[in-house]
Amino acid sequence: MPQDAVKIEPYKGPAGGWGSAQSLLQSIRRDGAAQDVLRLLPQQNKKDGFACVSCAWAKPAEPHPFEFCENGAKATTWELTDRRATPEFFARHTVAELRRWNDHDLEYSGRLTEPLRYDPETDRYVATSWPEAFRAIGAELRGLSPEEVIFYASGRASLETSYMYQLFARLHGSNHLPDSSNMCHETTSVALPQSLGVPVGTVLLEDFEHTDCILSFGQNTGTNSPRMLHPLQKAAKRNVPIIVFNPLRERGLERFVNPQNPVEMAGNALAGQDTRLDSQYHQLKAGGDGAAIMGLCKAVIAADDKARAAGRRPVIDHDFIAQHTHGFESFAESARAIGWSLIEQRSGLSRAALEGAANVYCNARAVIAKFGMGLTQHRDGVETVRLLINLLLLRGNIGRRGAGILPVRGHSNVQGQRTVGISEKPKLVPLDRLAEQYGFEPPRWEGWSTVDACQAVIDGKARGFIGLGGNFTRAVPDTERVEAAWPGLQLTVHVATKLNRSHLLPGKVSYLLPCLGRLEIDRQAGGPQAVSIEDSTACIHGSRGKREPASPHLLSEPRIVAEMAKATLPANPRLDWDGWVADYGRVRDAIEATYPKDFKDFNKRLFEPGGFPRPLGARDRIWATDTGKANFVTPGTVSKAQDPQPADVLQLITLRSNDQFNTTVYGYHDRFRGVQGTRMVLFMNRADMKRLDLKEGELVSLACAIEDGVTRRLGGFRVTPYGVPEGCCAAYYPECNPLIPLSHHAEGSKVPAAKAVPIRIDRAAAPRPFGAV
Structure with a gap:
């Protein structure tokens, strides 16, 4: 697809509004199937409709007439395309040729239509039959040790498919079940249980109606979860302070026009009216969140010390702390002891700014703290998330209406997959219950995370890879090293709707299995089927496809998993794969039997308006921790001085445009940052440009400054001035993934530390990396 000429200039409009509407109309015209798009979009995120295939934001019980955002609608139009990648398409293009295409153009080729086998003699994918594919895959898996096979899952697959998939892997003998959460919110899944005894957030959508302060850390709402702008706007109009901590100024956190509101849209067109969302915006350094949160905690504790010394009402909720928490005194002493100069140096924010934000927090009764990968994708991410919980615990903001911790997840069911057993950590899965249900001994050893995989x-230890969705090799760090080793795998299998880069790195035996999309009618022996997903607020929703399948040869994800399992495993009298495929309600019954507390009356509640919430002890101030209480963490990283950063090293922040979702690139127009026609952009502070003698528009190379014996270098980046903190820069994901070493990850969670990668810049414009435009 031809790209627009490169054009970079500031965008002056708000998030939402006519800019969003025009972008969506362009997507509909570009992707085709306009009639289907206009018919189906009103059913998106509705009761008895289909759940968005994009982000995991909550679905209200009383939805808007159009309960979708710009990016969610783009995801729908992207899947509803009229284009098809048929066997004839693959006959025209070798795999080597397709590897030269960029990310956008690979997916733009259309929906996959038939199962495909890689033919190494012709270097092409060729059509095969479903029975032959399953027979060959089963034979290969039986010939491999379970310890050699990776069962990866992206965040797209339903709860039903995910449960079947993890059971297939464990019946085969493998705990290598990495998923996309390993690359984003695994940090959350490690931090929250230690502090609160739950692996997910405590906030429900209704809490936004009762909060009187919102803190936002490292989460770009306007691009990554735009439907959240609606409750944020309502809160802002109630004069609820929204305090933002983010290295980049993001338009969606500043100004918003609600496309659902005709009055606002008319006002925006005529007079430039919009809603200011943030009340304070603090641009901290990349990786400075922990120090900033420590500064907030220090200010709150100091205010409490002062109030009590003067005989005034305490600032801290001491009754809550005494009854419900452990470790407060140790943490309070560490907060009193840390110096403001260190906090300012580490965070990049002034004491006055942090004390001002803390003062607002102290005067709020119920506070929500939301965060995204700006917190989790750092080396000290686990500690930082626990520090944010500390801040909430100081004033009892857990287990209170209108308050709580809210990790904003990415892909639509990435949280739910963990809930039903997609995890490499056996301690997180009820293995004893699975053993009793299905009459086998599950593996108990720790599996590989994404980084481990x-x-x-x-290292050559892995020999097989099954990919349930996703674009694994493009999404992971150290991309070039991983891609170079990938053809050494004996077996690679990808379940997918469209072609992507990972499919073009075949193992010795390789299959591409096309599946139904979530928007398509899933007809099985028991009739049309529904599936389910879990949103960011731990609510479960049903989803029912509404469009005829893109090809008569497509199979559903549950059917594909079941057929691979049948071809690989011996028959099990306690497990009827065919019965599960005929009626997904039987899979939900099995999930309820494994997780009776979380999924009580699963089938009856499947289409409950607004979804049904999983019971979480922390919402009721019941703490499933080692101490039986919510735990304060005393930080070990934030309080230590760091070695000064070399003058020629910047901290690279990887980010997404508003024209992409994860590795899927819908187009080359990042409207909010004013970039059109390219993704090879390096956003820099003007002071750094001057100091390094770099000119706007100059092409440069980036090199990873971590010394581990491996050279990681990319070229062709266009220097662009932007509002990033001094000493930091930003560029797009996944283009910059080759710069991130596998070893550069969050301590304790192994999430790639992609929000602070030390890099050096030089003028030697190396060849562009694959996929760049």
């Missing part, structure tokens, strides 16, 4: 491929 990549290293295993590089």
Whole structure:
């Protein structure tokens, strides 16, 4: 697809509004199937409709007439395309040729229509039959040790498919079940249980109606979860302070026009009216969140010390702390002891700014703290998330209406997959219950996370890879090293709707299995089927496809998993794969039997308006921790001085445009940042440009400054001035993934530390990396 000429200039409009509407109309015209798009979009995120295939934001019980955002609608139009990648398409293009295409153009080729086998003699994918594909895959898996096979899952697959998939892997003998959460919110899944005894957030959508302060850390709402702008706007109009901590100024956190509101849209067109969302915006350094939160905690504790010394009402909720928490005194002493100069140096924010934000927090009764990968994708991410919980605990903001912790997840069911057993950590899965249900002994050893799996491929320890959706090799760090080792795998299998880069790195035996999309009618022996997903607020929703399948040869994800399992495993009298495929309600019954507390009356509640919430002890101030209470963490990283950063090293922040979702690139127009026609952009502070003698528009190369014996270098980046903190820069994901070493990850969670990658810049414009435009 031809790209627009490169054009970079500031965008002056708000988030939402006519800019969003025009962008969506362009997507509909570009992707085709306009009639289907206009018919189906009103059913998106509605009761008895289909759940968005994009982000995991909550679905209200009383939805808007159009309960979708710009990016969610783009995801729908992207899947509803009229284009098809048929066997004839693959006959025209070798795999080597397709590897030269960029990310956008690979997916733009259309929906996959038939199962495909890689033919190494012709270097092409060729059509095969479903029975032959399953027979060959089963034979290969039986010939491999379970310890050699990776069962990866992206965040797209339903709860039903995910449950079947993890059971297939464990019946085969493998705990290598990495998923996309390993690359984003695994940090959350490690931090929250330690502090609160739950692995997910405590906020429900209704809490936004009762909060009187919102803190936002490292989460770009306007691009990554735009439907959240609606409750944020309502809160802002109630004069609820929204305090933002983010290295980049993001338009969606500043100004918003609600496309659902005709009056606002008319006002925006005529007079430039919009809603200011943020009340304070603090641009901290990349990786400075922990120090900033420590500064907030220090200010709150100091205010409490002062109030009590003067005989005034305490600032801290001491009754809550005494009854419900552990470790407060140790943490309070560490907060009193840390110096403001260190906090300012580490965070990049002034004491006055942090004390001002803390003062607003102290005067709020119920506070929500939301965060995204700006917190989780750092080396000290686990500690930082626990520090944010500390801040909430100081004033009892857990287990209170209108308050709580809210990790904003990415892909639509990435949280739910963990809930039903997609995890490499056996302690997180009820293995004893699975053993009793299905009459087998599950493996108890720790499996590979995403980072571990990549290293295993590089080291030759992994020999098989099954991918349930996703674009694994493009999404992971150290991309070039992983790609170089990938053809050494004996077996690679990808379940997918469209072609992507990972499919073009075949193992010795390789299959591409096309599946139904979530928007398509899923007809099985028991009739049309529905599936389910879990949103960011731990609510479960049903989803029912509404469009005829893109090809008569497509199979559903549950059917594909079941057929691979049948071809690989011996028959099990306690497990009827065919019965499960005929009626997904039987899979939900099985999930309820494994997780009776979380999924009580699963089938009856499947289409409950607004979804049904999983019971979480922390919402009721019941703490499933080692101490039986919510735990304060005393930080070990934030309070230590760091070695000064070399003058020629910047901290690279990887980010997404508003024209992409994860590795899927819908187009080359990042409206909010004013970039059109390219993704090879390096956003820089003007002071750094001057100091390094770099000119706007100059092409440069980036090199990773971590010394581990491996050279990681990319070229062709266009220097662009932007509002990033001094000493930091930003560029797009996944283009910059080759710069991130596998070893550069969050301590305790192994999430790639993609929000602070030390890099050096030089003028030697190396060849562009694959996929760049």
